[in-house]
Amino acid sequence: MLTLHAMRCQEMKMKQYLKKKLLSMSNLQQDVHRQSQTEVGNMQSQLAEKTTLLAEARLQEQEFKEKIHSLQDQVNVYEKRMALPFGASYTGAHGSHDLSGEPTEFEYLRKVLFEYMMGRETKTLAKVITTVLKFTPEHSQKVMEREEARATFAVYPR
Numbered sequence: 650m651l652t653l654h655a656m657r658c659q660e661m662k663m664k665q666y667l668k669k670k671l672l673s674m675s676n677l678q679q680d681v682h683r684q685s686q687t688e689v690g691n692m693q694s695q696l697a698e699k700t701t702l703l704a705e706a707r708l709q710e711q712e713f714k715e716k717i718h719s720l721q722d723q724v725n726v727y728e729k730r731m732a733l734p735f736g737a738s739y740t741g742a743h744g745s746h747d748l749s750g751e752p753t754e755f756e757y758l759r760k761v762l763f764e765y766m767m768g769r770e771t772k773t774l775a776k777v778i779t780t781v782l783k784f785t786p787e788h789s790q791k792v793m794e795r796e797e798a799r800a801t802f803a804v805y806p807r
Contacts, residue, residue, distance in 0.1 A: 720773065727777040730757065772796045 651659070758781065765774040775796045779789040 724773055724776060727761070727773070728780045772800065 761774055761777060761781075765771060765778060772793070775792050776789075779792050784792065
C-alpha cells in the first residue's frame with residue numbers, strides 16, 4: 650500500500666496536472682473567443698458594406714425609374730404635339746392629309762426629322778414620326794423593329 654507521503658505526492662502531481670490542463674483549456678477558450686470576435690467583426694463589416702451597396706443600387710434603380718418616366722413624358726408630349734399631320738397634302742395608308750399647318754408646327758416637324766436623321770434618340774423620334782404621320786400599326790412595328798436592330802448592331806458591331 651501507498652504511504653501517506655506517497656499519496657500526498659501523487660495528489661500534488663495530480664493537482665499540478667489539473668492546473669496545467671485548466672490553464673490550457675482557459676487559453677484555448679480565450680483563443681476561440683478572440684477568433685469568434687474577429688469573425689463577428691468581419692461579418693459586421695461585410696454586412697455594412699453590402700447594406701451600403703444595396704442602398705446605392707436602390708437609389709440608382711429609383712433614378713432609372715424617374716428617367717424612364719421623364720422619357721415617357723417626353724414621348725407623350727411629342728405624340729400630343731404631333732397628333733395630326735401639319736396640313737400639307739400627304740397621301741398615306743390612312744388616306745389624304747393636309748400637312749401645311751402653322752409654320753411653327755412645320756418647323757417643329759423639320760427639327761424632329763433632322764434630329765432623327767442625325768441619329769439622336771432614334772427610337773423615340775421614330776415613334777413620334779410614325780405617330781405624327783399616322784403609320785399603320787404594321788408599318789410602325791416594322792420601323793420600331795428596324796430601330797431596335799440598328800441599336801443592337803451599334804452595340805454589337807460585326
